Amino acid sequence: MANEEKTQGHRYMLKERRHRMSVPRVNSSSAVAALPTRIQGNCPLCVTSPPSGRSTAASSWKVLLAILSLVLATTIWALGLVDSFAKPSVAPALSLEQQELTLLAEPQIPPPLRSLLLGTDASDSLLNSLRQIPLERLDDRQKILFTALETDPEHRRSLQQLDLESSDLRQLQRALAEGDKRNVSADERSRLLLLTADPLTRRLACEALGGDEESCLDQALATRAARRLVISGLLPLLALLLGGLLLLRHLWQLLRRRLPSWPALLAPPLGVLDMVLLVAGGFVVLGEVLMPLLVIPISSALTRGLSAPLTQGINVFLGYVALAAPPLLILRQQLGQLDRAQRPPQGWLQWRIQPVARALLQGGRGWLMVLPPVVLTGWLITRVIGDQGGSNPLLEIVLNSQDPLALLLLSLTAVVLAPLFEETIFRGVLLPVLGQSLGRLGGVLVSALVFAVAHLSIGELAPLLVLGLGLGLLRLSTGRLLPCVVMHALWNGVTFLNLVLLGS
Template sequence: MSSSSRQVSPRWKLFLAALSLLLAGAIWLSGLVDSLTRPSVSPSLTLQQQELSLLAQPAVPPSLQPVLLGGDPREALLQALEGSSPADRNDRQQLLLGLLQSDQEPPVVENRWLTDPLIRRLICERQPSSVDGCVDADVASAAAWRLAVSGLLPLLTVLLGSLLLLVQIVRALRGRLQPWPAVDGPALSLIDVVLLVAGGFVVISAVGVPLVALPLVASFTAGLESPRREAVTVVINYSVMALPSLFILWRQLKALPRAQAPKGGWLQWRWRPWPGAISSAVGGWLMVTPVVVATGWLLVRLVGDPGGSNPLLELVLGSQDPLALVLLGLTAVVLAPLFEEIIFRGALLPVLAKRWGTAVGVVLSALLFAMAHISIGELAPLTVLGIGLALVRVSTGRLLPSVLMHALWNAITFLNLLVL
């Protein structure tokens, strides 16, 4: 028993752990149900892709158009806009719809839209003169490159990742994989990690901190304009919400006998060698990508788009402010991977693995990781991603590769949104 366990009555710790579990379960269940009412980011992504296809069409060779564009991008965009609810269309989408409907009178266009390349081209094409001079070659070429990056790179990633995954499966079946190191980590009890995850990560961070932090953040960002205000709010809220869990973990680790810590420390960061950490992170990212993509595809085919996308995705898609994008990128690529990997793969996974075995520890920590994002639509794909991150942590015996893999996953997702 750790010194922290001796300072507090085991009955009180058990009571606090049980109460934390009850409250965390209620918070997560309520959040998952509420996420069903949040819109999915998929329609926005589809519209962005169709707009990009229409812009790029003049610069794409006819032989490549079936691959990059699919069908007629103009007709696809028109059908998507007509199929959306009028209440869900913003002013720009309503204007695009009016310009694409050739059987309707062209709408009145405000001056603020004349810098938009797609709107400017559609206005030109509605004029009685020839449409040949309406295409901006530079804009079309840039759109074609963006379309190629957003479409072909994910496809290549899935193909390469599938190949690597197949190679690993064959090597495993032939018994050629190196044995995994023992799962080392902090010598915490199940009650300790319940207090850490349920009490610190969920109850205090998700409920108590926002009650205190949100009014302060709102007053601090009152003078900022949107979307910069939202981006600053995201960074501050996420940083403040991470503090209780990190403080609890710090106190728990400080109470453990330092002499009993395994080589590399309780969290097993093991910073060196860097090349091995990077190669493990890249390999894990490549191999988990096709599985996550397949899981998302199967989910849509079975139940449709469940909605509940991460609000951060909508902020990135809707923002053109450089500082806002930098702040959102900092949260997604640096803060989130560090914090979440320390909690779920640094502390939780080793305790569960030592208690119930590696397989159970990997799956259970991944499921809790997915539930912590409180998004019903992303629950299955994030569970698969969590399994991939946990396998990298277990197979390398290090926390650093899983942090780098998590950061790489978020960075690629973020860059894909920026490309669109």
């Protein structure tokens, strides 16, 4: 009897065990997802993310395309930075233009401003600069200036061996190198001066050939040069001082914790993979490598028979349009795939056009505040490791261009197209998306680094990095993109104006 009851007990236990094993188990993540929203919000260990409207699983072809784009872009940028070492810096040309403008304007500068704007003797400064340039790199005009300024008779005669392309200037150079002031008549001097139309060359040659200072001076030209010198020299100095004061005030308010808190950083629900495809694939591989192959034949056909400056202006304009088109089309396609119901009121890029006046004020204030650290960074780099060369070739094109239509196209490219495109990519999309994974400051740093490297100028890498940091912080502090475009346009516009004033 006892054995029978024991056997029935074993059968009952086996039946219960089979019943428990047949009950389906509940997945823990499904259970959490099934909880009411209020309970999930109070759970400190629950991580929630806003719906993106996109599948989180990336296609294998997309991953492979991103990896290939990243490898190609890294190689292209690395080769571009290395190649920029061999490119000449625009700094010596800018220094020469500044010294020539100073010397041309010197007679018309008021005495109280001479020490501030002119510094040391303008003639000696220009002569020393010309002596440091290899003779084969001097153009005809610089060779004439060198001969007219040289005070040592033997050195002046040795300059006669320099080959000049212009036969007229060769006559003037021979007279400057061999002639004695006492042996050059007024008629001969007047004839020789008609061989050049450059005002500075005419004045220095006139004085070197025995003319008095008053008769050799063209007061109208000197007055115009003085105005250009004041604008190109005094206004940037005032901007530096004002920007330094604003920066100190801002840092003081930061230490006292009186600055307003930053607005929320809204980003389109894109991932790092999307940013690799946008920047590496669209910007570098398509925009910088493949599109020029299509644009060069078109540009050559459009510029056939035009002057060299106008040809350069058209090539730069069309080249930049071709560069910007692929990444902007890719960005449009990426944003078009997002759920429109999740779109913020001001759009994914947060342009926030209104109020326009406030955006202009924020952009101008940001430009003034970033100016001192950028200039200081460039000065420190030059002092510590010297001029590394590799300046943006657009700077020298603007400096040497005299064609009004070419300058219009170049200004449209530098002051309008470049700020709109670059801020859309780097501060409109890249910074906010990276900020979601790296944090706000991490997004600012990485986007600024990519912005600096993208210019492929080793000599301007550090200043551009500081400029990118300033643009990124402006994007975070304002919560909108338009002030960044204004600040970028001001930076390029003031640089462009300074180049035009020096080159004219």
